[in-house]
Amino acid sequence: MTEQEALDWLDARGDVSRETLVALHTLRDLVATENENQNLIARSTLDQFFARHIVDSVQLLDHAGTPKNWIDLGSGPGFPGLVIAIMRPAIPVLLVESRRRRVDFLLHVAKRLNLANVSVAGARLETVPSEPFDAISARAFAPLDRLLPLAHRFSKPDTVWVLPKGRGAANELEAVQTSWQGKFRIVPSVTDPEAAIIVADHVQPKGRR
Numbered sequence: 001m002t003e004q005e006a007l008d009w010l011d012a013r014g015d016v017s018r019e020t021l022v023a024l025h026t027l028r029d030l031v032a033t034e035n036e037n038q039n040l041i042a043r044s045t046l047d048q049f050f051a052r053h054i055v056d057s058v059q060l061l062d063h064a065g066t067p068k069n070w071i072d073l074g075s076g077p078g079f080p081g082l083v084i085a086i087m088r089p090a091i092p093v094l095l096v097e098s099r100r101r102r103v104d105f106l107l108h109v110a111k112r113l114n115l116a117n118v119s120v121a122g123a124r125l126e127t128v129p130s131e132p133f134d135a136i137s138a139r140a141f142a143p144l145d146r147l148l149p150l151a152h153r154f155s156k157p158d159t160v161w162v163l164p165k166g167r168g169a170a171n172e173l174e175a176v177q178t179s180w181q182g183k184f185r186i187v188p189s190v191t192d193p194e195a196a197i198i199v200a201d202h203v204q205p206k207g208r209r
């Protein structure tokens with residue numbers, strides 16, 4: 001997907017207001033500026049920011065149903081969590097990120113964009129108190145066989161998991177077949193024909209009823 005295609009894709013959705021688009025452009029500027037101080041995104045992706053980071057995040061909404069709250073694991077500079085929060089100001093979004101400087105950046109962006117729906121847990125996920133969420137996202141955080149044991153305590157049966165993956169989605173799913181059950185599916189990413197998103201619900205360790 002080219003940058004122009006990404007902007008057209010957002011425009012065609014019908015749920016990206018002028019104000020939201022301005023906020024997404026401001027996010028781009030803030031990431032670009034802070035990228036001089038800390039390594040938030042690969043420099044090579046700055047020119048394709050909307051395709052590689054914004055649309056890559058926004059598309060998760062199309063698989064997540066109508067969640068009333070959302071947790072994003074290992075948010076880094078805010079993908080996909082901050083983008084979800086910008087797109088859906090009525091949904092409380094908890095961003096979990098362990099690196100201090102990234103946490104500071106997330107808080108700075110939330111303040112700058114007046115995102116009252118954003119909370120940041122500046123800690124390792126392992127230490128965040130358990131609480132069930134309607135939607136769980138994690139991009140480039142951990143493979144499924146590490147992610148599910150770590151994050152399952154933030155789910156309930158109808159929680160939707162939306163997990164952008166590269167080319168390895170099928171292999172990651174295969175690796176959890178013996179230990180986890182649920183309704184898992186692999187959907188194509190709109191940004192990259194080689195990439196996929198693992199979408200799941202009713203995820204639980206095998207052997208539990």
Ligand SMILES: C[S@@+](CC[C@H](N)C(=O)[O-])C[C@H]1O[C@@H](n2cnc3c(N)ncnc32)[C@H](O)[C@@H]1O
Binds near residue numbers: 076096099123126141
């Ligand atoms: C590869 S980055 C991906 C960032 C972002 N999701 C993205 O796609 O651009 C992984 C992030 O997870 C954070 N992280 C790694 N292990 C973590 C843990 N146990 N708890 C919370 N954050 C963690 C790292 O600090 C890093 O910012």
